[in-house]
Each structure stands twice: as C-alpha cells, then as structure tokens.
Amino acid sequence: MDATKTPTDVELLEKAREAAHHAWAPYSSFPVGAALLLDDGRVITGSNVENASSPLGICAERNAAAHMITSGDATADDGHLPNLPVIRAVAIVGLKAEPCYPCGACRQVLREFNCERVIVSVDGAPRSFDFSEILPHSFGPEAL
DSSP, X not given: OOTTSXXXXXXXXHHHHHHHTTOBOTTTOOOEEEEEEETTSOEEEEEOBXXXXXXXXXXXXXXXXXXXXXXXXXXXXXXXXXXXXXXXXXXXXXXXXXXXXXXXXXXXXXXXXXXXXXXXXXXXXXXXXXXXXXXXXXXXXXXX
C-alpha cells in the first residue's frame, strides 16, 4: 500500500485480516484483527491476545489503540494528552465470523479517540457505519 494515499476500506480490511493472523487465541479459537486509520494517515494494527486468566486478555481494537498511543507522541511533558490522535476509521475482521463488530468495551475506548467510522466485512465486501450509530449517547472526556 502506498503510504502517500489514504487506504480504501478494502485495504483497511486487508490490514485487519493480516493482523488477525497474528492473534493469540488458543482458548476461544476466535482470531480478530483491527486496523486503525489515523488522521495523520498512519495505519496501526492490533490483534486479540488471550490469557488463561480470561479477564486479562485484550481485544484487537484495544490492542491497536494501545499501540497507537505507545508508538506516537500524544503525551505532553505535564502528563496531559493535548494531541490525542483521531481515528478516522477502524476496520475489524474476525477470521471465523463475519461481520465482526467491536464489543462494548472496545467501542468506549475507540470513542475516547473520536473514532469516526467502523468498517466490517459483510459477505466479503466492506460495510461502513458512522461511529455514533454503534455507540449513541456516549460518554467521553468532554463530560469530565
């Protein structure tokens, strides 16, 4: 993919599919991948990582969001987050289920970064939703 152009929904889904192949899902056998398109054009991926102590696992979307923060420069010297990245879109692929929508916890985390669109695969084709459709009346940092 050419880094100078904005990836298409199909290309984002392919990045998510590639990430799903890196999932660690020995307990559920349900590998999931996510690809975040950021406002600066970067694409950050993540996959789900399970743990024998199941509450300690992490979903692909939250893993990608954590990677986004740790690989960028979002934190100011005083510890505040003045330059939070904006997620223009998140593409999600479950290798064993289509479509694969984000869970409630992932929706809330994605909302923190002003996610604009969610892209899933339906019968092999991209389907896009405005984020407010999947998390209406949401709670965010501006409420604090």
